[in-house]
Amino acid sequence: MSFGSIGIYLASYFSLFVGTFFLYTFFENRAKMKGLKIKKFPKISILIPAYNAEKFIKKTIECALNCDYPEKEIIVIDDGSTDRTYQIVKKFKNKGVKIFKKENGGKASALNFGIDKCNGKLIMTLDADSFLEKDTIRKMVAYFKDRNVMSVVPTLKVYNPKTIIERMQVIEYTVTSFIRKIFTFMHGLNVNPCAPIYRAEFLKKNKFDEDNLTEDLEMGLRVQSKHYDIQHAIDANVYTIVPNNLKSLMKQRVRWNYGTIWNLKNKYGFMFSLKYGDLGLFILPTTLIFFGLAVFLLIYYVGTLLWNVIYNIYFLSLIGFDMKYTLFGGGTTQIMNYLIDMKMFLFLTLFVVGGTICLLAKRTLNEKRFRFSYFIYISLYSIFLGIFPLIAILYMIFRKKPKW
Amino acid sequence: MREINKTKYLAVFSIATLIFISGVITAQYINKIKLNEFASAQTDLRNYILSLNLQTELAKKYECRVDTIRLTREKDKLGSQLDMLENRLGKKDGDIKSLKEEYSLLSIRQWILFEEIREKCDKKIINIAFFYSNKNNETLCQSQGYVLDYLYKKYPNYVVIYALDYDIDDPALNTFKEIHNITQVPSIVILDKTYHGFQNKEKLEQIVTQEIKNIHIS
Known part of the structure; x- marks a missing residue:
């Protein structure tokens, strides 16, 4: 099994565990999802x-x-x-x-x-x-x-x-x-x-x-x-x-991600600390692991995509970019094989767990503007979810601070 | 000090693991179905090779009446199916190796037939044998295959490509290699002349267009 495949399986299991944890907690406390009356x-x-x-x-x-x-x-x-x-x-x-x-x-x-x-x-x-x-x-x-x-x-x-x-x-x-x-x-x-x-x-x-x-x-x-x-x-x-x-979103989210990583690293020693209960043991580590996974998946998928683009450009250069007599080469087939293979398992897991959480969130918060056609945007957004922490980490590595 | 609900963690772990294992088992089951489909595809391919072999035998008797373009397209279709199967099952799969061997023999048979047709029946055919390897110079071989595929698509009425695996150890194929002095990959044989190493699009296209002109003049 390749390094990438192991990563995909780990990401699947992790997402499944976290999603199940959220759903379990939700159903356990369903009755308390309402507001309170002021006295x-x-x-x-x-x-x-x-x-x-x-x-x-x-x-x-x-x-x-x-x-x-x-x-x-x-x-x-x-x-x-x-x-x-x-x-x-x-x-x-x-x-x-x-x-x-x-x-x-x-x-x-x-x-x-x-x-x-x-x-x-x-x-x-x-x-x-x-x-x-x-x-x-x-x-x-x-x-x-x-x-x-x-x-x-x-x-x-x-x-x-x-x-x-x-x-x-x-x-x-x-x-x-x-x-x-x-x-x-x-x-x-x-x-x-x-x-x-x-x-x-x-x-x-x-x-x-x-x-x-x-x-x-x-x-x-x-x-x-x-x-x-x-x-x-x-x-x-x-x-x-x-x-x-995109520019202002990037600026805001890089600052948030930087702030989150910095605070979790430097403040109060929450990580994996049992005295803070679920916060130290589950919530905060999960946040950091999600950042890591988002960055890993981004690098892995964008890397594969870029490799295939370069691969196709190289082959097209061999025939003087005469596209009339050719279809895109092996790269396209590789991407298709890649998508319909075992990675489907990851997408399926994320889709089912994520979809259930989205549906419950929409209903619970009565957010009528939450249209399911917006899911098209979500696939775009998931790319950004990897980019923001990646840039925040780069800021940290180069000892710079994002601006407000 | 906050409390931790260990039972909840255990329950979530059990549910998540159960779903995960079910998912993996389902994925394996689907893979098994796919493999069965491939097994039936292999049988189809074998029958197809046999049928093409028979067609080639028949064609020998009626050389000048043979529709070479149709036969080439059928062989090309067979090659594509074999490629697809190879992508799925891997280059090292035993069945794939044996199918490729049969395909190579069919290719040589067609090569001989088409050479005869070209000479005897004044048919406009440019036979190109292409030797590649999955072990050595893989990128160069892939590049050469891509350029040849382009030529085939550009001149479908003239060009016939025979892609032959250099590493297949078969007496007929070895004889073919000896006759044409194939000692490295990629190598190309066009109209009895052997070209060693990668040949670019310009050079190959020049040979092909020149040959097409010759055919028309003659």
């Missing part, structure tokens, strides 16, 4: 760090103001914007929105600034390009009735998807939210993206790491390192602007 309304401070956010900040603030949560304060921290962000936010002063301007120092620095200025019992850190629904906060706060819950994340949805890149992310965000909910049943959710709510007492003592590329992941790991829980309010929606082209 208490502690004051909440909504911190919005904004840097050159003139395009969306108005809508972000309007949505926050429109929330039906009784006691809330909205604080915008202008992180040294050079556009009209400050002027736009100023217009909301008469509606009680507070605005502070500071020198540019990054998102984490803006949040730390805001933490010192707010006085709510709970703190929501809301991205400047993300829009709350009327009842989002109410549904999220309901989870704080459990004293061990230190933060709650909402379900993230793609705002107004138009391009192929945005539509691909509709599927990705739906599945990711579903899996995040499953992680909570294992006390293993470890990231606080986009619009999480924290207990203020925790954030006042634990400021964001300003040097970290993925401060939300670092904060998630910090919450977990103290054995607190992060909950996911599956019925609370936040709509967010996502990258609409």
